[in-house]
Amino acid sequence: MNIAMNEQVSGQKKRIHPHKFTLWVGLASVIMMFAGLTSAYIVKRSAPSWITIEFPKTFWYSTVVMLASSLTMQMSLRDFKQRDMAKYRRLLTITALLGSLFVVLQFIGFGKLWKSGTTFEGSGEGQFLYIIAGLHILHVLGGVIALLIMFIKAFSAKKKNYDAVPVEVMSTYWHFVDILWLYLFVFFLTMA
Amino acid sequence: MSNEAILHGSEVSTHEAHHDGHGEHHHHETFISKYVFSMDHKMIAKQFLITGIIWAILGGLMSVLFRLQLGFPDTTFPWLENILGHWAKGGKIQPEFYYALVTMHGTVLVFFVLTAGLSGTFANFLIPLQIGARDMASPFMNMLSYWFFFISSVVMISSLFIQTGPASGGWTSYPPLSALGDASIGSKTGMDLWLIAMALFVVSSLLGGLNYISTILNMRTKGMSMTRLPLTVWALFFTAVLGVLSFPVLLSGFILLLFDRHAGTSFYLSDIFLASTQKALPNEGGSAILYQHLFWFLGHPEVYIILLPAMGMVSEVMSTNARKPIFGYMAMVGSIFAITILAFLVWAHHMFVTGLNPFLGSFFVLLTLLIAVPSAIKVFNWLTTLWRGNIRFTPAMLFAIGFVSLFISGGLTGIWLGNSSLDIHLHDTYFVIAHFHIVMGVASFFGMFCGVYHWFPKMYGRYLNNTMGYIHFWITIVGAYLIFWPMHYEGLAGMPRRYLDYSGWASFNQFGGLNHFISIVSIIVFAVQLLFVFNFFYSIFKGRRVKSENPWGSNTLEWTTPIHPGHGNWVGEIPEVHRWAYDYGKDGREFIPQTEPISANESEHH
Ligand code: HEM
Ligand SMILES: [Cu+2]
Numbered sequence: 001m002n003i004a005m006n007e008q009v010s011g012q013k014k015r016i017h018p019h020k021f022t023l024w025v026g027l028a029s030v031i032m033m034f035a036g037l038t039s040a041y042i043v044k045r046s047a048p049s050w051i052t053i054e055f056p057k058t059f060w061y062s063t064v065v066m067l068a069s070s071l072t073m074q075m076s077l078r079d080f081k082q083r084d085m086a087k088y089r090r091l092l093t094i095t096a097l098l099g100s101l102f103v104v105l106q107f108i109g110f111g112k113l114w115k116s117g118t119t120f121e122g123s124g125e126g127q128f129l130y131i132i133a134g135l136h137i138l139h140v141l142g143g144v145i146a147l148l149i150m151f152i153k154a155f156s157a158k159k160k161n162y163d164a165v166p167v168e169v170m171s172t173y174w175h176f177v178d179i180l181w182l183y184l185f186v187f188f189l190t191m192a
Numbered sequence: 193m194s195n196e197a198i199l200h201g202s203e204v205s206t207h208e209a210h211h212d213g214h215g216e217h218h219h220h221e222t223f224i225s226k227y228v229f230s231m232d233h234k235m236i237a238k239q240f241l242i243t244g245i246i247w248a249i250l251g252g253l254m255s256v257l258f259r260l261q262l263g264f265p266d267t268t269f270p271w272l273e274n275i276l277g278h279w280a281k282g283g284k285i286q287p288e289f290y291y292a293l294v295t296m297h298g299t300v301l302v303f304f305v306l307t308a309g310l311s312g313t314f315a316n317f318l319i320p321l322q323i324g325a326r327d328m329a330s331p332f333m334n335m336l337s338y339w340f341f342f343i344s345s346v347v348m349i350s351s352l353f354i355q356t357g358p359a360s361g362g363w364t365s366y367p368p369l370s371a372l373g374d375a376s377i378g379s380k381t382g383m384d385l386w387l388i389a390m391a392l393f394v395v396s397s398l399l400g401g402l403n404y405i406s407t408i409l410n411m412r413t414k415g416m417s418m419t420r421l422p423l424t425v426w427a428l429f430f431t432a433v434l435g436v437l438s439f440p441v442l443l444s445g446f447i448l449l450l451f452d453r454h455a456g457t458s459f460y461l462s463d464i465f466l467a468s469t470q471k472a473l474p475n476e477g478g479s480a481i482l483y484q485h486l487f488w489f490l491g492h493p494e495v496y497i498i499l500l501p502a503m504g505m506v507s508e509v510m511s512t513n514a515r516k517p518i519f520g521y522m523a524m525v526g527s528i529f530a531i532t533i534l535a536f537l538v539w540a541h542h543m544f545v546t547g548l549n550p551f552l553g554s555f556f557v558l559l560t561l562l563i564a565v566p567s568a569i570k571v572f573n574w575l576t577t578l579w580r581g582n583i584r585f586t587p588a589m590l591f592a593i594g595f596v597s598l599f600i601s602g603g604l605t606g607i608w609l610g611n612s613s614l615d616i617h618l619h620d621t622y623f624v625i626a627h628f629h630i631v632m633g634v635a636s637f638f639g640m641f642c643g644v645y646h647w648f649p650k651m652y653g654r655y656l657n658n659t660m661g662y663i664h665f666w667i668t669i670v671g672a673y674l675i676f677w678p679m680h681y682e683g684l685a686g687m688p689r690r691y692l693d694y695s696g697w698a699s700f701n702q703f704g705g706l707n708h709f710i711s712i713v714s715i716i717v718f719a720v721q722l723l724f725v726f727n728f729f730y731s732i733f734k735g736r737r738v739k740s741e742n743p744w745g746s747n748t749l750e751w752t753t754p755i756h757p758g759h760g761n762w763v764g765e766i767p768e769v770h771r772w773a774y775d776y777g778k779d780g781r782e783f784i785p786q787t788e789p790i791s792a793n794e795s796e797h798h
Contacts, residue, residue: 015410016410018329018330018406018407018410018411019329019330019406021329021406021409021410022329022330022333022402022403022405022406025401025402025405025406025436026398026402026436028436028437029398029401029402029436029437029439029440030440032436032437032438032440032441033440033441033443033444034444035441036440036441036443036444036445036486036489037444037447037448040444040445040448040459040482040485040486043479043482043485044459044477044479044482047477047479048477049476049477050477119456120451120455120456120457121456121457121458121474122457122458122476122477123457123458123459123477123478124477127451127457127459131447131448131451135447
């Protein structure tokens with residue numbers, strides 16, 4: 001029976017794993033939410049009372065941090081596949097820390113904006129930024145929690161599991177929130 | 193079998209496969225894991241169905257209450273005050289409560305009954321069974337999907353019991369009314385609870401939809417190519433695609449609304465003077481139209497989210513009971529696909545007269561009228577499927593035929609409304625009410641009934657009572673036409689929707705008798721639905737037992753499972769599929785199940 005199953009497994013190699021597929025569909029759904037918001041932004045931009053903002057430097061730093069976290073995520077996936085579990089766990093931790101740092105930096109950026117007079121009053125670039133970047137932060141935090149869960153799983157070695165699928169799903173998601181932020185940031189900078 | 197190999201592939205080599213070959217899980221099941229936090233798609237389907245039934249009773253009851261007001265505007269019903277308290281002071285439904293009732297009626301029936309109750313039930317039940325899978329791609333997410341729906345229901349119900357009452361700005365919750373707590377009492381806490389409940393509902397739909405899509409695309413049994421899928425599965429697939437791509441946009445609209453309500457932003461608000469507080473609001477630069485775009489970008493696909501599953505089940509039940517192959521299988525798939533695409537491109541036909549640029553409107557007219565083409569193809573195919581069939585008039589079949597009738601009647605009025613110039617007159621009148629209740633409300637209910645009567649034996653191993661089924665069908669279809677047909681005339685005369693009393697209005701006085709009549713029929717039809725509910729619960733325990741695995745002589749895979757399938761659906765290997773689902777009346781045989789290999793001397797199908 002086991003042999004038969006293994007044959008099945010190798011026979012199925014080329015097909016995409018359902019969990020990965022589910023993730024992709026889920027990402028499409030997330031994209032639609034941000035597409036909805038950025039379209040609203042584009043429509044509102046032509047309204048007469050549109051107010052733009054000056055981006056504090058912090059957002060550039062956070063962008064760099066986000067990019068770096070994508071890199072460490074990719075490296076941890078590579079180490080997992082090479083079964084170097086110690087390195088994998090270390091990189092996973094770094095990714096989670098960078099993710100958290102990103103969130104902190106975003107909030108510092110928000111704080112600076114707020115101090116410079118951009119509050120919730122109105123519906124210009126700043127208000128959209130609070131909401132859109134805020135929602136993005138929620139997605140990053142979701143990723144951080146998932147990373148923590150994977151981290152704990154990597155330690156509770158009840159059964160040795162070298163199934164790369166969960167790690168691949170995780171890294172795809174992480175790259176997604178990274179690219180999503182890049183898109184949003186560029187969008188805000190160019191569509192002021 | 194192959195699904196498990198994919199899902200648990202790498203565990204296989206490290207520890208003994210705990211479900212070898214049999215698939216049927218023999219884990220110890222507790223009451224909680226079997227009935228409450230179940231991860232069996234069949235049990236989750238039943239949870240959706242029964243929750244949906246409870247919601248339908250509530251939502252229907254609300255309509256009976258406001259029909260009492262509309263049909264008998266001068267009468268008082270002291271007993272109403274006994275149950276409803278100050279909402280029905282002196283035995284008359286108060287205006288605030290009237291608006292709360294219509295709002296909740298719409299929300300509950302559109303989302304909680306015809307979306308969750310319909311897709312939730314049948315996508316869960318039929319997808320794994322008909323494609324030959326042991327369960328969904330992610331049973332856990334599937335369970336979460338139900339429980340998010342449940343929490344959302346609890347939040348929505350709780351809004352009925354707070355002092356300021358539930359949301360009351362209509363099921364569309366347009367700002368500025370919905371954005372300003374001071375604008376009406378229904379815009380206070382009730383509106384917040386509405387938004388929270390709807391946000392939870394969106395999460396539930398997304399979790400479900402993701403699962404349905406990836407299950408259909410990845411977990412089909414051997415031989416089940418996409419073009420061999422029953423039309424139910426195709427319909428449920430496109431339903432899920434619509435939901436996954438449009439619900440998030442609605443969510444983004446709600447988020448902006450929440451900020452306008454509580455954070456002082458002005459996405460939707462501009463230049464407002466509030467009569468209730470005699471104050472001018474500081475908000476500037478917002479646009480209420482923006483909300484309408486975001487809302488209807490979901491809102492229109494939503495009506496097809498409600499309709500497509502019904503269409504799929506009707507196709508399946510009709511072919512089975514006409515003992516004939518479905519006519520034009522590929523055309524059916526193609527037209528569902530066309531409807532899905534068009535559903536994303538027509539949302540602004542709900543906004544022709546609310547400030548949309550008329551130039552833009554003309555594009556939306558064109559695209560809207562295009563929907564008539566795939567719709568007509570489907571109707572044609574249903575009728576030709578019936579043509580010279582060996583029809584078995586089971587209750588399920590009657591509801592399927594009734595669906596087609598309703599879809600034609602309601603679709604035709606859509607063509608009127610789709611013309612932006614005619615819509616100037618018809619918008620926000622009873623004509624619209626008649627249109628969408630016939631084509632969406634009643635028709636989808638018929639699809640749902642058709643599904644329940646047909647698959648009840650698979651769900652509970654017993655039949656629903658037929659006599660009650662026939663009574664249910666005939667009174668419902670006659671009643672539905674008697675209720676909604678006259679509304680077309682009221683609408684053509686210009687009678688607006690969302691008013692609680694027309695008697696003081698000289699031009700609409702003439703409809704007093706008609707409204708009276710409609711209300712009486714509504715009460716009768718509602719009572720007959722209770723008969724169905726009785727039949728449903730009675731038959732779960734006392735219905736006639738199903739004796740054979742395939743009581744309807746059907747081709748699809750769900751009828752190859754045991755009468756009471758366990759978690760895992762098939763004992764032993766999942767059957768392999770060799771043909772499409774519609775070989776009825778072929779080569780002199782009444783039906784040939786999908787599992788039967790094509791024999792050497794068999795004629796080609798279609
Ligand atoms: C040939 C097909 C159809 C066309 C051309 C069409 C067109 C329209 C138009 C233009 C309106 C807006 C009327 C107004 O508010 O002034 C409308 C309303 C509506 N339609 Fe249709 N429709 C079609 C089929 C359907 C179907 C199949 C469904 C549902 C399954 C549906 C559900 C609705 C609903 C729910 C509304 C009213 C929403 C509201 O204002 O509360 N329609 N339709
Ligand atoms: Cu529409």
